[in-house]
Amino acid sequence: MVYRLALDPYRGPVSSQRVPGGVVHKLPADLLKVLIANPTALDAWKDITPLARNEFICWVEDAKQKMTRERRIRRAPEELEEGQRRPCCWPGCRHRERTGNIGTFSGEVALEDESAGATPQSVRLRQVP
Numbered sequence: 001m002v003y004r005l006a007l008d009p010y011r012g013p014v015s016s017q018r019v020p021g022g023v024v025h026k027l028p029a030d031l032l033k034v035l036i037a038n039p040t041a042l043d044a045w046k047d048i049t050p051l052a053r054n055e056f057i058c059w060v061e062d063a064k065q066k067m068t069r070e071r072r073i074r075r076a077p078e079e080l081e082e083g084q085r086r087p088c089c090w091p092g093c094r095h096r097e098r099t100g101n102i103g104t105f106s107g108e109v110a111l112e113d114e115s116a117g118a119t120p121q122s123v124r125l126r127q128v129p
Helices: 029-037 039-047 050-061 066-081
Strands: 002-004 018-020 109-111 125-127
Touching: 018 029, 018 039, 029 039, 029 050, 029 066, 039 066, 050 066
Parallel strands: none
Antiparallel strands: 002 018, 109 125
């Protein structure tokens, strides 16, 4: 999803700047506002993948308290400026597994090729039935 920022003509110039959103989550207005206000963070935002943007959006949206959300809104552009491509110290969007975009596998695996000469690059894993 892509958002356009257009300001009231009496309050400032109209901008047709496009700000991309996430995969599952819509870009909230408060996060959009801080990204627009910080060109370095906005450039980093546009450079990360849609799934990475989704992680930042979910991180902000997942806050249960107003203070936590405000802190995350403040931290998001700082982390982007620091070169982080995902929110720091957060396990990730809980919506990933349901959408199939990024899944985790918790079952058993076994090596397909258990020969002695197998290297990490040549080894394949298969799910154990």
